[in-house]
Amino acid sequence: MSNDQLDDHIYAEIVKLCEKGDNYVEVDDYKEAINCYQQAFKLVPQPYQEWEASTWILFSLGEAYFFNQEFDKAQQALQDVMHCPNAIGNPLIHLRLGQVQFELGNFVKAKDELMRAYMGEGEEIFDGEDKKYFNYLKKEVQL
Template structure:
């Protein structure tokens, strides 16, 4: 098995191309197209996907697009899977999105845990204006 830093250049470029398509689609609020592009990128990552750093940002991007598309179940699944990938645990943005998905699904205990991890990693600024309801929820749950 090749190591993570030895991913074939052509494969890496193909993954990047799909991710760029996904990023563009997200910017245009075309979430179905973004999800499709990120899924195509993820499908190219060799197994076990947990060994590849590319999985971290591809799965996060997929989960974020699913969250923006209000498919909270799929977002929770993608963002939970990303936690098994390199450098995901402790990443405030990943914890924020997973906490938001958990909140929207009514899993408030899990939401509180993930949102607190986001807060601990980056402070109040991780909750920008659109995420204020999640910060207000967290403030109600813990003494901040």
């Protein structure tokens, strides 16, 4: 097995669990989604930071925690994902981390992460999101 490719069986199981988790998110069953993502993450070899699969699993986990209003757990998952491949600079990851920081009252960090999301994707990244996040960013940086 090369260092950048998961075993086919493990990869297939991870994909299956994540798809199952995604289906639970679609019906707002975040606890079951979280369970699926946690199971998938346990299949990733250590160190998890070397695997691209960790990026999307941890992001999905953090997002499910965010939607379930478990902001401390969301913060941990989204901070962990930042150590994984292709996470830094991903506007959606920065958006969710900024929203979590906002909800936890970490406004300096929230502003930084929300600005990274805005710089990467523009105002469109906030479409479909609660307006308070973009309004906060506009106020803080005079957009």
